Amino acid sequence: xxxxxxxxxxxxxxxxxxxxxxxxxxxxxxxxxxxxxxxxxxxxxxxxxxxxxxxxxxxxxxxxxxxxxxxxxxxxxxxxxxxxxxxxxxxxxxxxxxxxxxxxxxxxxxxxxxxxxxxxxxxxxxxxxxxxxxxxxxxxxxxxxxxxxxxxxxxxxxxxxxx
Amino acid sequence: xxxxxxxxxxxxxxxxxxxxxxxxxxxxxxxxxxxxxxxxxxxxxxxxxxxxxxxxxxxxxxxxxxxxxxxxxxxxxxxxxxxxxxxxxxxxxxxxxxxxxxxxxxxxxxxxxxxxxxxxxxxxxxxxxxxxxxxxxxxxxxxxxxxxxxxxxxxxxxxxxxxxxxxxxxxxxxxxxxxxxxxxxxxxxxxxxxxxxxxxxxxxxxxxxxxxxxxxxxxxxxxxxxxxxxxxxxxxxxxxxxxxxxxxxxxxxxxxxxxxxxxxxxxxxxxxxxxxxxxxxxxxxxxxxxxxxxxxxxxxxxxxxxxxxxxxxxxxxxxxxxxxxxxxxxxxxxxxxxxxxxxxxxxxxxxxxxxxxxxxxxxxxxxxxxxxxxxxxxxxxxxxxxxxxxxxxxxxxxxxxxxxxxxxxxxxxxxxxxxxxxxxxxxxxxxxxxxxxxxxxxxxxxxxxxxxxxxxxxxxxxxxxxxxxxxxxxxxxxxxxxxxxxxxxxxxxxxxxxxxxxxxxxxxxxxxxxxxxxxxxxxxxxxxxxxxxxxxxxxxxxxxxxxxxxxxxxxxxxxxxxxxxxxxx
Numbered sequence: 001x002x003x004x005x006x007x008x009x010x011x012x013x014x015x016x017x018x019x020x021x022x023x024x025x026x027x028x029x030x031x032x033x034x035x036x037x038x039x040x041x042x043x044x045x046x047x048x049x050x051x052x053x054x055x056x057x058x059x060x061x062x063x064x065x066x067x068x069x070x071x072x073x074x075x076x077x078x079x080x081x082x083x084x085x086x087x088x089x090x091x092x093x094x095x096x097x098x099x100x101x102x103x104x105x106x107x108x109x110x111x112x113x114x115x116x117x118x119x120x121x122x123x124x125x126x127x128x129x130x131x132x133x134x135x136x137x138x139x140x141x142x143x144x145x146x147x148x149x150x151x152x153x154x155x156x157x158x159x160x161x162x163x
Numbered sequence: 164x165x166x167x168x169x170x171x172x173x174x175x176x177x178x179x180x181x182x183x184x185x186x187x188x189x190x191x192x193x194x195x196x197x198x199x200x201x202x203x204x205x206x207x208x209x210x211x212x213x214x215x216x217x218x219x220x221x222x223x224x225x226x227x228x229x230x231x232x233x234x235x236x237x238x239x240x241x242x243x244x245x246x247x248x249x250x251x252x253x254x255x256x257x258x259x260x261x262x263x264x265x266x267x268x269x270x271x272x273x274x275x276x277x278x279x280x281x282x283x284x285x286x287x288x289x290x291x292x293x294x295x296x297x298x299x300x301x302x303x304x305x306x307x308x309x310x311x312x313x314x315x316x317x318x319x320x321x322x323x324x325x326x327x328x329x330x331x332x333x334x335x336x337x338x339x340x341x342x343x344x345x346x347x348x349x350x351x352x353x354x355x356x357x358x359x360x361x362x363x364x365x366x367x368x369x370x371x372x373x374x375x376x377x378x379x380x381x382x383x384x385x386x387x388x389x390x391x392x393x394x395x396x397x398x399x400x401x402x403x404x405x406x407x408x409x410x411x412x413x414x415x416x417x418x419x420x421x422x423x424x425x426x427x428x429x430x431x432x433x434x435x436x437x438x439x440x441x442x443x444x445x446x447x448x449x450x451x452x453x454x455x456x457x458x459x460x461x462x463x464x465x466x467x468x469x470x471x472x473x474x475x476x477x478x479x480x481x482x483x484x485x486x487x488x489x490x491x492x493x494x495x496x497x498x499x500x501x502x503x504x505x506x507x508x509x510x511x512x513x514x515x516x517x518x519x520x521x522x523x524x525x526x527x528x529x530x531x532x533x534x535x536x537x538x539x540x541x542x543x544x545x546x547x548x549x550x551x552x553x554x555x556x557x558x559x560x561x562x563x564x565x566x567x568x569x570x571x572x573x574x575x576x577x578x579x580x581x582x583x584x585x586x587x588x589x590x591x592x593x594x595x596x597x598x599x600x601x602x603x604x605x606x607x608x609x610x611x612x613x614x615x616x617x618x619x620x621x622x623x624x625x626x627x628x629x630x631x632x633x634x635x636x637x638x639x640x641x642x643x644x645x646x647x648x649x650x651x652x653x654x655x656x657x658x659x660x661x662x663x664x665x666x667x668x669x670x671x672x673x674x675x676x677x678x679x680x681x682x683x684x685x686x687x688x689x690x691x692x693x694x695x696x697x698x699x700x701x702x703x704x705x706x707x708x709x710x711x712x713x714x715x716x717x718x719x720x721x722x723x724x725x726x727x728x729x730x731x732x
Contacts, residue, residue: 060479067474
C-alpha cells in the first residue's frame with residue numbers, strides 16, 4: 001500500500017467538491033484527508049487529497065480524476081520532493097499547575113503556539129507533517145487530549161533543481 | 164465560457180432552449196410534460212421539433228438512448244422535476260454504462276424554491292451525478308444556449324455519454340438578452356488523444372510475432388464506426404475475431420474469421436479460442452467481467468494490446484502489454500498503415516488458423532440446441548433468415564438476449580444494440596422505437612423476453628400513436644427466465660419469484676393499444692408473423708411461447724474463467 005498526495009486544480013464553481021468526493025465513493029477509493037482553497041487565480045480552486053491504496057489503484061484514481069470535466073489539472077505529487085503540511089489544533093487537559101508549563105515547553109519544541117490558556121485546558125496550534133503531528137499527539141496523550149481538529153494536508157511540489 | 168458570441172436575442176429561457184436544440188439539429192424529443200417543464204412544452208407549438216409522447220419517463224430516456232446509438236448523435240429526452248426526473252435515472256445510467264450519447268432536459272422547481280423540499284422537487288443533479296458524463300443547472304436564461312452547445316459537444320465526443328440539463332422553471336420563463344455561441348470551449352475536457360506512434364508500432368510487432376493472435380472487438384468499434392479498418396486488419400493478418408457482447412456486430416458474423424461474442428454466454432468456439440490465444444488486440448473494450456470472466460484468469464499467458472479512447476480504461480481491469488489511447492478508428496488506420504508498410508500478408512494455412520477453423524466448424528456443427536420445434540436457436544435463426552440484413556435489432560435483458568447473442572448473427576455493421584452494461588430490463592422496446600425514429604426506412608426488431616417487455620410495454624402507445632412501427636419478437640416463457648436458470652443451476656431448483664403465471668395475454672395486450680398481436684406456435688406461423696410485421700404500419704407483437712425450462716448454454720458461471728464454461732450436455 002502506498003500513500004499518495006494528489007493536487008487537483010478545479011474550476012472554482014459550486015458542486016465540484018461534491019463531484020470529486022462522489023467519484024472516490026463510487027469508485028471505491030479512500031480519502032485519507034482533503035483540503036480545499038482558492039488558488040492564485042480566483043477562477044480556480046486547488047484540492048489536496050491524500051489517499052492510500054495499491055499502486056494500481058492510485059494510478060486509476062488519477063486517471064478517473066483526470067477524466068472529470070471539472071478538473072483542469074490533476075497531479076500526483078512526488079512525496080519526497082514536496083513540502084506538505086497540515087494544521088492541527090489540540091485542546092489539552094491541564095490537571096495540575098505544572099502541566100501548563102510542560103505543555104508550553106512541548107509546544108515550543110514542536111514550533112507550535114499556544115492559545116486560550118485556562119485553568120483546565122490549553123489550546124495548541126501547530127503546522128507540521130502528519131508524522132510530527134502523530135509524535136506530538138502521542139506525547140500530549142499523557143496530559144489528556146480533550147479535542148483535536150485537523151485541516152488535512154496541503155502541499156506544493158518543490159521547483160526543479162537549477163543547473 | 165463562451166467564445167465569439169453572435170448578436171444576442173431577447174427571448175425567454177424556454178424559447179432559447181428550443182432554438183439551441185434546433186441549432187444542434189434536433190428533430191425529435193422524447194418526453195412527458197409536467198408542472199416544472201410546462202414553459203418548454205409551450206414552445207413545441209412554435210418549433211419544428213417534434214414531440215414524441217411517452218407513457219413513462221424511463222422509456223423516454225431509453226428512446227433517446229436507442230436514437231443516439233443508431234444515429235451517433237445525442238438523443239434528447241424531456242421530463243418534469245421530481246418523479247419525472249427520477250424516472251429518467253435508470254435510462255441515464257443505462258446510457259452511461261454503454262457510452263451512449265444523450266441529452267436529458269429536466270424541469271426543476273424555481274431557483275428560490277430549491278432546497279425548500281418544494282412539491283416535486285428532487286436534487287436530480289446530485290442523484291444522477293455518478294451516472295452522468297456532465298450536468299448543468301442554468302441560473303439565468305442567458306446561460307442556456309451555451310450549456311446546450313457544450314452539452315451536445317460533451318455527450319457526443321470522445322467516449323460518449325449522457326448529459327443532464329436541469330432547468331429551474333423561472334429560468335425557463337424569464338426573459339433575457341441571450342447569446343447563441345457558434346463554438347464553445349470546455350477547459351477541462353480533452354476528448355481526443357492522438358494515438359502514440361511508438362506504441363502503435365510496438366503493437367504491430369507484437370501482433371506479427373504472436374503465434375496465436377486474436378482480435379477482441381468491443382463496443383468502441385461500433386461507436387467510432389471502425390468496421391472497415393477492423394476488417395482490413397483482420398483480413399490482412401488473417402486473425403480470427405471475437406467480440407464482446409457489446410461489440411456484437413462490429414465484425415460481420417457471417418465472415419469466415421468471425422467467432423462471435425465471448426463471455427458468460429459467449430460462443431463455445433469464441434471462449435475456447437480466446438483462452439488459447441497468446442496475444443489479443445483488444446479494441447474499444449473495458450474488459451467487463453461478463454466478457455472476460457475473472458480478470459486474473461483472463462490475462463494469464465496472454466499479451467494484451469489495448470486500444471481505447473478512454474485512458475482511464477487502460478489497466479483498470481486487465482494488465483496491458485501495449486496501450487494505444489485514442490479514437491480507435493484512427494488508431495486502427497495507423498496500425499493498418501504500419502502493417503501495410505511492412506508488406507506482410509499472413510498465409511491462411513498456419514497451424515493456429517487451421518485450429519481456429521476446425522474448432523469453429525466443430526462447435527457450429529456440434530453445439531447441442533433445444534430439440535423442440537420452437538427452441539430458441541431455431542426461432543432466432545428463422546428471424547435472421549426472414550429479416551433483411553440492414554434491419555436494426557435491439558434486445559431486452561435476460562435469456563432471450565443471450566440467445567440472441569448466440570443464435571442471431573449480426574451481419575451488417577452496427578445493427579445490433581442491447582443494454583449490455585447496466586443490463587436494464589425494459590430497454591429494448593423503447594430503444595427500438597428511438598432507433599426507428601432515427602432510421603424510419605429500416606425495419607427495427609426488439610428481440611424480447613416477456614419479463615423484460617413487461618417493464619415498458621406501455622410504449623406500445625407511443626409506437627402506435629407516433630407512427631413508429633417496430634416488431635417485438637417476444638420469446639415468451641412466462642418466466643423471469645434468466646433468474647429461473649440461476650435458481651435451477653445454483654439454488655437447487657428452489658424457484659422463487661420467477662413464475663409470471665401466463666399473464667398477460669400479449670396478443671390482446673397488443674390489440675388493446677391498436678397494435679398487431681400475433682401468436683406463433685409453429686415455424687410456419689412464425690415466418691408468416693415476421694413477414695406480417697415487416698409489412699405492418701403499426702407495431703407488431705409476435706408472441707412465441709417456448710419451453711420455460713430451456714437454459715442458455717454455454718454458460719460461464721460468475722467468478723470463473725472462460726475455460727470453465729459449462730456446455731450443453
